[in-house]
Amino acid sequence: MTIRIGVIGTGAIGADHARRINQTLTGGKVVAVTDVNREQAEAVVDRLQLDAKVYDNGHDLIAAADVDAVLVTSWGPTHEEFVVAAIKAGKYVFCEKPLATTAQGCFNIVEAEQAAGKRLVQVGFMRPYDSGYRQLKACIDAGDIGEPLMIHAAHRNPTVPERYITEMAIHDTLIHELDVFRWLLNDDYKSAQVIFPRKTRYTHSQLADPQIVLLETVKGTRIDVEVFVNCQYGYDIQCSVVGEEGIANLPEPQSLLMRKGAKLSNEILMDWKDRFIAAYDVELQDFLDGCNAGQMRGASSWDGLAAAVAADACVKAQQTGQIEAIEMPPRPAFYA
Amino acid sequence: MTIRIGVIGTGAIGADHARRINQTLTGGKVVAVTDVNREQAEAVVDRLQLDAKVYDNGHDLIAAADVDAVLVTSWGPTHEEFVVAAIKAGKYVFCEKPLATTAQGCFNIVEAEQAAGKRLVQVGFMRPYDSGYRQLKACIDAGDIGEPLMIHAAHRNPTVPERYITEMAIHDTLIHELDVFRWLLNDDYKSAQVIFPRKTRYTHSQLADPQIVLLETVKGTRIDVEVFVNCQYGYDIQCSVVGEEGIANLPEPQSLLMRKGAKLSNEILMDWKDRFIAAYDVELQDFLDGCNAGQMRGASSWDGLAAAVAADACVKAQQTGQIEAIEMPPRPAFYA
Amino acid sequence: MTIRIGVIGTGAIGADHARRINQTLTGGKVVAVTDVNREQAEAVVDRLQLDAKVYDNGHDLIAAADVDAVLVTSWGPTHEEFVVAAIKAGKYVFCEKPLATTAQGCFNIVEAEQAAGKRLVQVGFMRPYDSGYRQLKACIDAGDIGEPLMIHAAHRNPTVPERYITEMAIHDTLIHELDVFRWLLNDDYKSAQVIFPRKTRYTHSQLADPQIVLLETVKGTRIDVEVFVNCQYGYDIQCSVVGEEGIANLPEPQSLLMRKGAKLSNEILMDWKDRFIAAYDVELQDFLDGCNAGQMRGASSWDGLAAAVAADACVKAQQTGQIEAIEMPPRPAFYA
Amino acid sequence: MTIRIGVIGTGAIGADHARRINQTLTGGKVVAVTDVNREQAEAVVDRLQLDAKVYDNGHDLIAAADVDAVLVTSWGPTHEEFVVAAIKAGKYVFCEKPLATTAQGCFNIVEAEQAAGKRLVQVGFMRPYDSGYRQLKACIDAGDIGEPLMIHAAHRNPTVPERYITEMAIHDTLIHELDVFRWLLNDDYKSAQVIFPRKTRYTHSQLADPQIVLLETVKGTRIDVEVFVNCQYGYDIQCSVVGEEGIANLPEPQSLLMRKGAKLSNEILMDWKDRFIAAYDVELQDFLDGCNAGQMRGASSWDGLAAAVAADACVKAQQTGQIEAIEMPPRPAFYA
The missing domain is CATH 3.30.360.10 (Dihydrodipicolinate Reductase; domain 2)
Incomplete structure (x- = not known):
């Protein structure tokens, strides 16, 4: 099954992950993007020739029916909000480091995930890959x-x-x-x-x-x-x-x-x-494989908190x- | 575009390439297989869960309308025959080493390819990758x-x-x-x-x-x-x-x-x-990319002859x- | 000039230094030895074929007119006593580590050496060699x-x-x-x-x-x-x-x-x-050369104190x- | 016993070996030197403060009663002549490479040494040291x-x-x-x-x-x-x-x-x-030790011939x- 991915934040790392998913990795496809700078999001869609819709904001993207999983690659202070929203929507979410800018923020995510009853979060620590x-x-x-x-x-x-x-x-x-x-x-x-x-x-x-x-x-x-x-x-x-x-x-x-x-x-x-350039590929492939297998394997939100x-x-x-x-x-x- | 691949010879290397194409690489899909041992070909289709038809012989596979490109991974002495046939059918062909078991055989391929007017052959020398x-x-x-x-x-x-x-x-x-x-x-x-x-x-x-x-x-x-x-x-x-x-x-x-x-x-x-395990992936990806770009890039049949x-x-x-x-x-x- | 050496303590390190001086290095000759175990001192003289007198104790050896310089390779707690005695006799002295077993002991040596008005002591730290x-x-x-x-x-x-x-x-x-x-x-x-x-x-x-x-x-x-x-x-x-x-x-x-x-x-x-086997040779040669040049160069008693x-x-x-x-x-x- | 050494040829290598023998190694002492350039020989005696007589030529040096062993460090074409002379005088001889400038010259040395009935020659190949x-x-x-x-x-x-x-x-x-x-x-x-x-x-x-x-x-x-x-x-x-x-x-x-x-x-x-600077010391010490032990150990004239x-x-x-x-x-x- 091809995992349909929404990307929140199309700066350097977000665009790079989008490229990875569509051009190098298997099992995923970017179908949605958003950025505080909408023009940048559109430019990335154009440059990478993504077959993806540009959303007004992260919450709309998370809510979209055709988005199976979310990449949070926006500005650090926004991570907590989007990760929690994705958890509440029951969607897998890959969040670049930091998981949140405070330990309390991380703890809130940990709480939300436990409430959801299932591990949905992978944190973008790439060294283990x-x-x-x-x-x-x-x-x-x-x-x-x-x-x-x-x-x-x-x-x-x-x-x-x-x-x-x-x-x-x-x-x-x-x-x-x-x-x-x-x-x-x-x-x-x-x-x-x-x-x-x-x-x-x-x-x-x-x-x-x-x-x-x-x-x-x-x-x-x-x-x-x-x-x-x-x-x-x-x-x-x-x-x-x-x-x-x-x-x-x-x-x-x-x-x-x-x-x-x-x-x-x-x-x-x-x-x-x-x-660690090769590790990013392995890391994100593991996320896609995890989505497909229904089981997150990388750094958990608990690891992000720690x-x-x-x-x-x-x-x-x-x-x-x-x-x-x-x-x-x-x-x-x-x-x- | 997804290149539809036919695999002639489903022994160790053929099966491994099929796995690569369907599970690791991008831009290709195995749609046809054949082997002198038909049961083995069927077993590979089953094991790798390929959505592929099993052909009676290499020539039928080469001729199939839905096969865009051919992998020749059969017994060495059969390479020349299948590579020449693929060239004549105007299809890209990746041939595992040796290109042919004699220099004359390689030369025949070189001649056929020139007659076809376009480079269609990549030889499976992986070290440059x-x-x-x-x-x-x-x-x-x-x-x-x-x-x-x-x-x-x-x-x-x-x-x-x-x-x-x-x-x-x-x-x-x-x-x-x-x-x-x-x-x-x-x-x-x-x-x-x-x-x-x-x-x-x-x-x-x-x-x-x-x-x-x-x-x-x-x-x-x-x-x-x-x-x-x-x-x-x-x-x-x-x-x-x-x-x-x-x-x-x-x-x-x-x-x-x-x-x-x-x-x-x-x-x-x-x-x-x-x-050289990583090189095989890069090599075959380059073949798929070459098919997509309409231009072979790896070792040519001339290199095979040399x-x-x-x-x-x-x-x-x-x-x-x-x-x-x-x-x-x-x-x-x-x-x- | 050949420096005439007296060795106080003919255990493993003392005997090894005696061998060094007589067989490997230049500019020195063992002429006197002593050990709390007189038989051991005699055995070393015999084994190394030293042309050396066996003294009853370190103080007699230090006082001997034909002893130009002293090696103190006896039990650690005796170092201070012999080093100070050698200083008072105006003789160069190479003392294996520790210079003394207490900082106060080292300080006493430092004081004695300053009172003598000339650096006479080299401490056996071999790593700088x-x-x-x-x-x-x-x-x-x-x-x-x-x-x-x-x-x-x-x-x-x-x-x-x-x-x-x-x-x-x-x-x-x-x-x-x-x-x-x-x-x-x-x-x-x-x-x-x-x-x-x-x-x-x-x-x-x-x-x-x-x-x-x-x-x-x-x-x-x-x-x-x-x-x-x-x-x-x-x-x-x-x-x-x-x-x-x-x-x-x-x-x-x-x-x-x-x-x-x-x-x-x-x-x-x-x-x-x-x-550090080669360093011992260089170290002790430097001591002999220092005696000949009238100037100690290795680790000083101040270094021993530090x-x-x-x-x-x-x-x-x-x-x-x-x-x-x-x-x-x-x-x-x-x-x- | 101190081996009394005569040095034939006080160019760079000859002077260096003389320094080695007198300042670094044990068991030898330079007592005689000669060079085609007598002034150079005298300058080396002076510079190294050798207690050595300057001879008019190699043959006189070889014949001198107080010369126990000879170093041939002169111009290559003269090696054979001096080595043979030293052999005939029954003296140990260390000859820098080449032993002789022709295989025949080496063979002549081999013959002379066998006639002498005892190995007297060490050739200056330092790598084995x-x-x-x-x-x-x-x-x-x-x-x-x-x-x-x-x-x-x-x-x-x-x-x-x-x-x-x-x-x-x-x-x-x-x-x-x-x-x-x-x-x-x-x-x-x-x-x-x-x-x-x-x-x-x-x-x-x-x-x-x-x-x-x-x-x-x-x-x-x-x-x-x-x-x-x-x-x-x-x-x-x-x-x-x-x-x-x-x-x-x-x-x-x-x-x-x-x-x-x-x-x-x-x-x-x-x-x-x-x-190979350290090897020269070991090599020449081995020659001195060989002289003292009455048995050459380094490269033989046979090795020079080979x-x-x-x-x-x-x-x-x-x-x-x-x-x-x-x-x-x-x-x-x-x-x-």
């Missing part, structure tokens, strides 16, 4: 390194613009690690601490860069993540899981091994968009310099 | 290593069965290198020589293993390929292009870097089927121990 | 990575015996990092914190293993060191220096790159004694779970 | 990769001067491989072939660059060596031994792994002098384009 992270998880789950005791990780960008301030290191950058480590470890967070090394000369006055975030999980695994967003040299995601019997490292992106100019080298990516709660604690830890507790409500059986 | 080889070609074409002067390559399998004899090292194994190097270098072969090191204890009486094949191109680039099909340790494809200013190496398949048991290691694949002519010279070189010329007719403008 | 660390320091000093902002490090052993308890992770293991990072960074420590991940199943009740030690330097560089002494897989020393413009990693020990058994691998050492003060703070941090200050007295011009 | 090659040989000898079947090797220089012509690729460059492979494999050569790829634009009219030399051993192992002396990118020595059960690769020289400027890289050396015979066949193969036999006389028991 990256082939490297999947190999890493398979290795851990197989017990190849014994029980994981520590993770050493890094999230580095070459540069960020002036508007990127200290707490965005958590909400815009670390958020991916906050999601993917829970998934890797089958574990939840217990506390967070943030350490500020001396600043790089390449940062600006509103941004403490780099930062080191220390996380403790319920099982006692300790995680350190270096967040360094003006590292100059590349977009570089490192993840090393130290287990009782060995260590597994996230693979580097595939590249030619070169001998040239007195260097034996592999290329490091400079643009984050290239790093990331939001952890992120809030990290921001607090940035401000206090203390070890801050990360307190989640008990996980409902619904999300087991 | 591998992301690693594509990076390598992009690097060469960009001039990053200067003009290529040499290629050092290896094609290794853990083991082969008893029925694999000396000349199969050329027709079954080296054939992929014979295709991919022409494409990498934009060049043609001029001569071949084969060297036999002492045999590994792991081979049998009918197989000289390993072998080293030396190729010279028209531009003077020299290629050495180690073919070692009982190397025990893994399925390992190596390709190092030495240019005037540097060397580019085909990337290793992506895998976790492990620290365990006194070893810092990456996994080496043992099964050839895992090595590989066959080179392979014949290599087999002769195995037998004579001499340097054997590789003589291609002039390339028609049709295949420019 | 390792070719890898030297490359790393040269890279930092040349500004190749910009200012160093962070160090991520690990010190891992396959296993430790039952008598190794939690605080030995600092005094016996981390002590090398405490020395080498000051040298690498030309910096001093400001604070320490210790984090305890969940224990590996391979440790015992008296040892919290692994541990993560967090250090802050005066310049604000942040260091995290994983100390994991039952890691099973190898003796593995990692050091990654993150600078403003790039990252430099301590080289892995040189080993064959192997393709075997489905693995592309390098060997990891299992025995710590193999890791490591001791930092170690004490780390042990306190293990106990309190808090961030503990590392407070050094102002550095005298004598040690500039 | 390189730690990487030693690891490689240990791996082969231990059977870790099964029987060796092939070697793929490369010897690359960034550039060579105009006076370097085609056959120097054999006598000046490949000569090291010709020695080290016999030692690695415990085998002798049977035939040689040389292949000329198209020339790099960076070579000149008198030099065919690169070249590929194919060697066959008596046991049937096949070796291919790329000799590429204007490769631009670095001084790069590669050696990969393919055995029945695995492959062992010569380690890369130790260097920092860097993340910088969009590259994950290790440095490649540009200057050949840095590559390299010369193989080199001559390679040069012939350059000229004929044919497979040329490498014919050694039977190995005397004296050199077993």
Whole structure:
């Protein structure tokens, strides 16, 4: 069966997902779009040659009888409203991160979904769909390194613009690690601490860069993540899981091994968009397959909530310099 | 437009391509199948839930009005017959390697295609669709290593069965290198020589293993390929292009870097089927896209002929121990 | 000139240094030995065919007119006494770590040396003599990575015996990092914190293993060191220096790159004694050269004190779970 | 016992060996030097503060009663004369490569040494003293990769001067491989072939660059060596031994792994002098130890002859384009 998709928000990511569904993936078809900027929505329909109706607003789109599932790729502050509406309409909904801009917003979605009696939401965390992270998880789950005791990780960008301030290191950058480590470890967070090394000369006055975030999980695994967003040299995601019997490292992106100019080298990516590009395809295909199978499989709204709660604690830890507790409500059986 | 595909030969590779077309790729649909073993064809239709008619033979399938394009995945000796028939019917045809079992057979196809006045054939050489080889070609074409002067390559399998004899090292194994190097270098072969090191204890009486094949191109680039099909340790494809200013190496398949048991290691694949698995998808998608665009893009029947002519010279070189010329007719403008 | 050496303590390390001086290095000769176990001292003289007198005790050896310089390789608690005696006798002294078992003991040595008016002491920290660390320091000093902002490090052993308890992770293991990072960074420590991940199943009740030690330097560089002494897989020393413009990693020990058994691998050492074996030669040669040049060059007694003060703070941090200050007295011009 | 050394030829390598003996190694002392340029010899004595007499010529030096052993580091064409003279004087002699400039000259030395009834000669092939090659040989000898079947090797220089012509690729460059492979494999050569790829634009009219030399051993192992002396990118020595059960690769020289400027890289050396610098110390120490033990251990004059015979066949193969036999006389028991 072909899932008929409505897209709310046709900016860069929304348009890209629409292209994916119609040109690359199988089992789905974009039949409806909307955007606060109607002309942009029309332009996307035109450019991608979509056989899709342009709606005035997200609510009309959600209500449309020929829309089976909804993509929420609008501005972050609108996510909660549209996701809840889709849930109430009984439609599957894929929501780009953040699920909501506050933990309370995420919690409202979790409540709405439980009230609906069925998991309808997939949150757009794409790292669990990256082939490297999947190999890493398979290795851990197989017990190849014994029980994981520590993770050493890094999230580095070459540069960020002036508007990127200290707490965005958590909400815009670390958020991916906050999601993917829970998934890797089958574990939840217990506390967070943030350490500020001396600043790089390449940062600006509103941004403490780099930062080191220390996380403790319920099982006692300790995680350190270096967040360094003006590292100059590349977009570089490192993840090393130290287990009782060995260590597994996230693979580097595939590249030619070169001998040239007195260097034996592999290329490091400079643009984050290239790093997980294949994962977006796998992620959205999984959503379409989930719709077809009647069962969501990716990050749940509970996962979205967990990331939001952890992120809030990290921001607090940035401000206090203390070890801050990360307190989640008990996980409902619904999300087991 | 959805290309309606007929599949001639529903063995392992034929069934796999059918699955690909219907479940993974876009723009195509299997509507017809046939096999010398009709029951097998029916079983594949059933297993993959194809909405496809089972034909008595390849010619009826080719003639069917609702078949837009044909996949020839039958037994090698039948390829020439079906490919020529498809050409005569004016239908696009994807033919698994070998295009024909003799150079003359390939030549007959080339002639038929020129008579038809339009390129209709894509040969199933998948390596040019591998992301690693594509990076390598992009690097060469960009001039990053200067003009290529040499290629050092290896094609290794853990083991082969008893029925694999000396000349199969050329027709079954080296054939992929014979295709991919022409494409990498934009060049043609001029001569071949084969060297036999002492045999590994792991081979049998009918197989000289390993072998080293030396190729010279028209531009003077020299290629050495180690073919070692009982190397025990893994399925390992190596390709190092030495240019005037540097060397580019085909990337290793992506895998976790492990620290365990006194070893810092990456996994080496043992099964050839895992090595280029992603390339098959890209290859067949390119065929479907080519059908839709009305223009074949992958390996042409001329490329199939070139590989066959080179392979014949290599087999002769195995037998004579001499340097054997590789003589291609002039390339028609049709295949420019 | 040949420096005439007296060795106090002829256990494993003392005998090894004696062998080094007489058989491998240049510019020195062992002429005197002593040990609490006189028979052992005699056995070493015999085994190494030393032309050396066996003394009843360290003080007699230090006082001997034909002894130009002293090696203190006796039991740790005796170091302070012999080093101070050698200083008072105006003789160069190489003292294996620890310089003294307490910070106060180190301070007493520092005072004695200043009173003597000349640097006479080299402490046996060998890592600054390792070719890898030297490359790393040269890279930092040349500004190749910009200012160093962070160090991520690990010190891992396959296993430790039952008598190794939690605080030995600092005094016996981390002590090398405490020395080498000051040298690498030309910096001093400001604070320490210790984090305890969940224990590996391979440790015992008296040892919290692994541990993560967090250090802050005066310049604000942040260091995290994983100390994991039952890691099973190898003796593995990692050091990654993150600078403003790039990252430099301590080289892995040189080993064959192997393709075997489905693995592309390098060997990891299992025995710590193999890791810095070449550095011991360089270190002791530097001591001999320093004696000949009349100027000590290696780790000074001030460096020994600094490591001791930092170690004490780390042990306190293990106990309190808090961030503990590392407070050094102002550095005298004598040690500039 | 201190071996008293006379050095014939105080050019760059001679002076360097004199420095080594007096300043770095143990068991030897330079007591005599000579050079066709007497002033240069005197300057070296002065610069290195040698306690050595300057002789008028090599023969007087060899005859001197206080000279225990001789280093022949003079101009190649004089090697044979001095080595034979040293043999006749019953003195150990270390001769830099080439042992003689012709195979006949080497043979004359072999004859003289046998007549003397004792091995007195060590030839200055240093690669067997390189730690990487030693690891490689240990791996082969231990059977870790099964029987060796092939070697793929490369010897690359960034550039060579105009006076370097085609056959120097054999006598000046490949000569090291010709020695080290016999030692690695415990085998002798049977035939040689040389292949000329198209020339790099960076070579000149008198030099065919690169070249590929194919060697066959008596046991049937096949070796291919790329000799590429204007490769631009670095001084790069590669050696990969393919055995029945695995492959062992010569380690890369130790260097920092860097993340910088969009590259994950290790440095490649540009200057050949840095590559085997440590091996020279080990080599000459082994000569001194051999003198002391009364038994030569390094490359023998037989090994020097074998390299010369193989080199001559390679040069012939350059000229004929044919497979040329490498014919050694039977190995005397004296050199077993």
